[in-house]
Amino acid sequence: MMRLFLPLSRFSLWIVTFLLAMPVLTVLLSWLQWNGVSAQILWALSQSVLPDYVRTSVLLCVGVSLGVISIGVVSAALVTLFEFPFRRTLEWALLLPLAMPAYVVAYAYTDFLQYSGLAQNTLRDWTGLQGRLLPEVRSVWGAMCVFSLVLYPYVYLLVRAAMAERAHHLMEAARLLGAPLQRRIVSVALPLARPAIAAGTALALMETLADFGVASYFGVQTFTAGIYKAWLVMDNRIAAAQLATGLLLAVTVLVSLEQRAQSRLRFATGRSNTQSTEARAHTLKGWHGLLAFGLCFVPVLLGFVLPVLLLCRALLESVQSMHVPWVRFMHWSLNSILLGGVTALLAVGLALWLSSQARFSGTALTRGLLRTVGLGYAVPGAVIVVGLLLPLGWLQSVWPQSGAGYWLTATVLGLVWAYLVRFVAVALQSVGSGYARIPSTLDESARLLGVSGWRLVTTVHAPLLRKPVAVALLLVLVDVMKELPATLVLRPFNTDTLAVMAYQLARDERLGEAALPSLALVVAGLLPVILLSRTLGREK
Amino acid sequence: MRQWAWAIVWGLMSGSAMAQVGVLNLYSARHYPTDEALYSDFSKATGIKINRVDSDDAGILARLKSEGSASPADVILLVDAARLWKGEVDGLFMPVQSKILDSAVPAQLRAKPTDAGGSAWFGLSTRARVVVYDKLKVARQEVDTYEKLAEPQNKGRLCIRSGSHPYNLSLFGAMTEHLGAAKTELWLKGLVENMARSPKGGDTDQIKAVASGECAVAVTNTYYLARLMRSSNPADKALAERVGVVFPNQSSWGTHINVAGGAVARFSKNTDNALKFLEYLVSPEAQNHFANGNNEWPVVQGLKLDNPALKAMTGGSFKSELIPISAVGMNQVKVQQMLDRVGFK
Numbered sequence: 001m002m003r004l005f006l007p008l009s010r011f012s013l014w015i016v017t018f019l020l021a022m023p024v025l026t027v028l029l030s031w032l033q034w035n036g037v038s039a040q041i042l043w044a045l046s047q048s049v050l051p052d053y054v055r056t057s058v059l060l061c062v063g064v065s066l067g068v069i070s071i072g073v074v075s076a077a078l079v080t081l082f083e084f085p086f087r088r089t090l091e092w093a094l095l096l097p098l099a100m101p102a103y104v105v106a107y108a109y110t111d112f113l114q115y116s117g118l119a120q121n122t123l124r125d126w127t128g129l130q131g132r133l134l135p136e137v138r139s140v141w142g143a144m145c146v147f148s149l150v151l152y153p154y155v156y157l158l159v160r161a162a163m164a165e166r167a168h169h170l171m172e173a174a175r176l177l178g179a180p181l182q183r184r185i186v187s188v189a190l191p192l193a194r195p196a197i198a199a200g201t202a203l204a205l206m207e208t209l210a211d212f213g214v215a216s217y218f219g220v221q222t223f224t225a226g227i228y229k230a231w232l233v234m235d236n237r238i239a240a241a242q243l244a245t246g247l248l249l250a251v252t253v254l255v256s257l258e259q260r261a262q263s264r265l266r267f268a269t270g271r272s273n274t275q276s277t278e279a280r281a282h283t284l285k286g287w288h289g290l291l292a293f294g295l296c297f298v299p300v301l302l303g304f305v306l307p308v309l310l311l312c313r314a315l316l317e318s319v320q321s322m323h324v325p326w327v328r329f330m331h332w333s334l335n336s337i338l339l340g341g342v343t344a345l346l347a348v349g350l351a352l353w354l355s356s357q358a359r360f361s362g363t364a365l366t367r368g369l370l371r372t373v374g375l376g377y378a379v380p381g382a383v384i385v386v387g388l389l390l391p392l393g394w395l396q397s398v399w400p401q402s403g404a405g406y407w408l409t410a411t412v413l414g415l416v417w418a419y420l421v422r423f424v425a426v427a428l429q430s431v432g433s434g435y436a437r438i439p440s441t442l443d444e445s446a447r448l449l450g451v452s453g454w455r456l457v458t459t460v461h462a463p464l465l466r467k468p469v470a471v472a473l474l475l476v477l478v479d480v481m482k483e484l485p486a487t488l489v490l491r492p493f494n495t496d497t498l499a500v501m502a503y504q505l506a507r508d509e510r511l512g513e514a515a516l517p518s519l520a521l522v523v524a525g526l527l528p529v530i531l532l533s534r535t536l537g538r539e540k
Numbered sequence: 541m542r543q544w545a546w547a548i549v550w551g552l553m554s555g556s557a558m559a560q561v562g563v564l565n566l567y568s569a570r571h572y573p574t575d576e577a578l579y580s581d582f583s584k585a586t587g588i589k590i591n592r593v594d595s596d597d598a599g600i601l602a603r604l605k606s607e608g609s610a611s612p613a614d615v616i617l618l619v620d621a622a623r624l625w626k627g628e629v630d631g632l633f634m635p636v637q638s639k640i641l642d643s644a645v646p647a648q649l650r651a652k653p654t655d656a657g658g659s660a661w662f663g664l665s666t667r668a669r670v671v672v673y674d675k676l677k678v679a680r681q682e683v684d685t686y687e688k689l690a691e692p693q694n695k696g697r698l699c700i701r702s703g704s705h706p707y708n709l710s711l712f713g714a715m716t717e718h719l720g721a722a723k724t725e726l727w728l729k730g731l732v733e734n735m736a737r738s739p740k741g742g743d744t745d746q747i748k749a750v751a752s753g754e755c756a757v758a759v760t761n762t763y764y765l766a767r768l769m770r771s772s773n774p775a776d777k778a779l780a781e782r783v784g785v786v787f788p789n790q791s792s793w794g795t796h797i798n799v800a801g802g803a804v805a806r807f808s809k810n811t812d813n814a815l816k817f818l819e820y821l822v823s824p825e826a827q828n829h830f831a832n833g834n835n836e837w838p839v840v841q842g843l844k845l846d847n848p849a850l851k852a853m854t855g856g857s858f859k860s861e862l863i864p865i866s867a868v869g870m871n872q873v874k875v876q877q878m879l880d881r882v883g884f885k
Contacts, residue, residue: 041873044877045880048877049880114741115749115752115753115754116748116749116751116752130753132754136737136740138740138741139738139740219702219738219740219741221885229876231598231602232596232599232602233598233704233709233872233873233876234873235598235602237602325573389602389603389606392606393608396607396609396610397608400608400609400610402610403610405607405608405609405610405611406607406610406612407610408606408607409603409606409607409612410611410612488599489599489602489603490603491593493591493612494591504594507742508742509741509743509745509764513573
């Protein structure tokens with residue numbers, strides 16, 4: 001049984017990896033199709049706007065890094081190292097912006113802060129001043145702020161974990177050696193958090209580079225915008241794919257950075273089994289306590305509370321002046337949940353199977369394949385769409401009977417495929433770490449009792465993996481519900497989703513109507529955040 | 541386990557749309573919620589069920605190309621003349637002959653007949669690209685041609701959406717036809733120099749920007765303005781009242797109009813239904829819907845137009861430009877590269 005199981009599995013392992021890595025391969029192979037037209041387009045782009053796109057993307061990344069690091073590190077340090085009013089509430093509330101799709105925050109703030117928006121009109125009325133009173137929201141700076149506010153929880157989460165596990169007793173030791181508070185923070189706590197900062201920032205930057213919704217709504221000309229221009233305006237998919245290699249390169253650097261940082265993080269935390277029994281280093285009182293509270297509350301306010309209130313206001317206004325399409329809204333929600341549910345089941349199934357393969361035959365090759373699949377999360381949806389449409393269009397033209405073009409878009413296959421390319425990695429992370437906690441001696445005992453192969457997975461592993469599987473299902477479900485670029489282009493007939501409608505209504509300048517699907521996405525996004533904060537609470 | 545997997549696959553397939561009697565598969569770039577009524581009226585009248593995907597023009601064309609001969613699409617609705625032309629030259633449409641369509645749609649608003657006599661696409665409605673201005677700061681004659689928007693008197697006044705948006709690409713493509721490439725590039729450069737802010741937002745945002753004083757002159761499609769004028773929200777109405785509107789170039793080549801149209805997909809499997817649907821779209825009811833529901837001008841001549849906003853804007857009628865749509869379409873890549881050179885975002 002086992003002997004047959006392995007080679008067969010390895011063959012299918014190759015196929016699955018190939019399918020999941022195909023969009024990336026397509027993008028790389030596009031250079032082989034070098035031709036005059038695409039060369040001319042690339043040349044013209046590089047002579048005019050491409051340097052600007054690169055500059056904008058780099059600027060955006062630098063700004064977002066600064067933003068997420070300053071918010072994430074300060075808030076994480078405050079809630080782990082100090083005691084101050086409402087600390088316990090803020091500890092989980094700081095995760096809330098994770099539930100906000102960045103484009104939804106962008107819609108809310110634009111409507112409120114733009115020149116003709118409520119904030120500036122009110123200010124003009126109050127002060128009697130004329131003209132522009134606040135800086136333009138729809139700019140690179142605006143995009144930096146939006147991304148920083150929505151993505152800082154990545155840094156916060158990792159830094160907080162790193163500090164909570166190690167910082168207390170080391171800080172205590174430093175205190176006994178006579179180091180003042182400032183020095184304890186700067187030379188003990190922060191260096192401890194360095195890998196966590198790097199990993200969190202890398203995750204935030206991947207999300208920034210993969211973004212489509214914010215940049216397109218703000219008219220920020222990022223590198224991804226250049227890919228779209230080459231593809232849709234210049235109508236040249238080869239040039240678009242060739243441009244996408246640039247983006248892939250940047251993402252690969254980020255992924256390796258993140259993985260290196262994470263492995264150091266594991267090393268750092270791996271040795272700390274002892275729970276610190278020391279009291280919190282410092283209780284902040286009065287003025288200082290207030291300041292600490294303020295520093296932690298502002299990110300929650302700006303990244304979650306205010307945008308949600310603004311959306312509610314837009315929704316209430318639209319309820320008064322027009323009818324809200326409740327029935328269609330139910331359809332959008334149902335489609336979102338169905339697509340998310342089916343993808344989540346498939347992604348977690350694949351993740352289970354892939355991790356079990358890695359466990360049974362832990363060769364370097366298998367691990368390498370797994371890592372390739374893991375790259376998918378960092379690939380922008382737009383690149384995946386080009387990477388799927390190019391080869392299937394080619395297959396369809398050389399072998400018309402295959403119906404490849406039909407399966408890709410007339411059914412949900414293409415869309416689910418695109419989702420899996422991106423999100424199997426998410427499931428893999430959760431399931432993989434769950435697997436790592438099951439001792440291999442268990443497998444050996446099971447084999448001695450005659451249970452092996454797939455049965456080992458279903459009867460022995462599965463019950464032990466229930467929790468990581470549940471987490472993976474939820475994470476993939478919500479990620480799929482929020483996904484935009486692939487859903488826009490690849491969805492089959494009659495499958496408008498919440499994300500698509502929020503985007504289209506906001507684009508069509510009907511923000512009141514866009515508020516309803518946007519808020520629904522926020523509510524969905526809250527589920528994994530609540531789960532996450534509960535798990536964090538239990539770990540303590 | 542395996543049965544379960546097949547059940548999922550089967551479930552996924554069953555939602556798919558094959559060639560069937562009584563079905564029409566529609567790719568639509570008409571992203572207007574008011575169009576729902578249009579589709580449901582057709583289904584009610586004919587019993588034909590419409591399956592629909594909304595996307596933007598470029599996304600639809602890209603998708604059709606990849607699907608090739610396996611494409612399930614029967615009818616394509618696009619909202620930009622240049623994209624209609626692009627679909628035609630890329631062979632994505634099936635030229636069809638229909639007495640009803642040929643007599644309803646004026647010749648300049650549909651694709652040139654092929655040798656066999658069919659047309660690849662038909663215009664269904666038009667919209668004008670007009671100038672709105674701040675009545676307090678700007679004199680009407682300072683902005684009554686497109687060329688004047690680039691003149692120094694309008695420095696620091698202009699708001700316009702991204703140059704790469706199809707509505708602007710088509711306007712600029714038409715300008716290239718009128719002025720020639722070199723002059724158009726200079727004109728575009730002048731527009732960039734006159735901008736009050738870098739391009740952002742859609743057409744409604746530009747109108748709002750004029751009404752709130754951020755800029756003094758803006759370019760917009762007529763139906764966005766009409767939508768504000770007819771809105772039940774008093775704030776929207778107030779916006780529309782604060783701005784004046786000009787139909788440019790009335791004493792030269794006429795105001796630029798863009799065409800929204802439809803075509804039968806090249807590999808349509810429900811051709812009869814597709815043709816029926818296009819013919820329905822030029823019927824008086826459907827044309828009236830374009831006029832009243834979405835504030836567009838019908839293509840069918842002689843219909844009584846009872847849209848108060850459109851009437852108020854034009855005072856009855858206006859002169860529209862007459863240039864071959866193929867010329868506008870052919871200029872698209874050239875225009876985009878000019879925009880990139882002059883720094884028009």
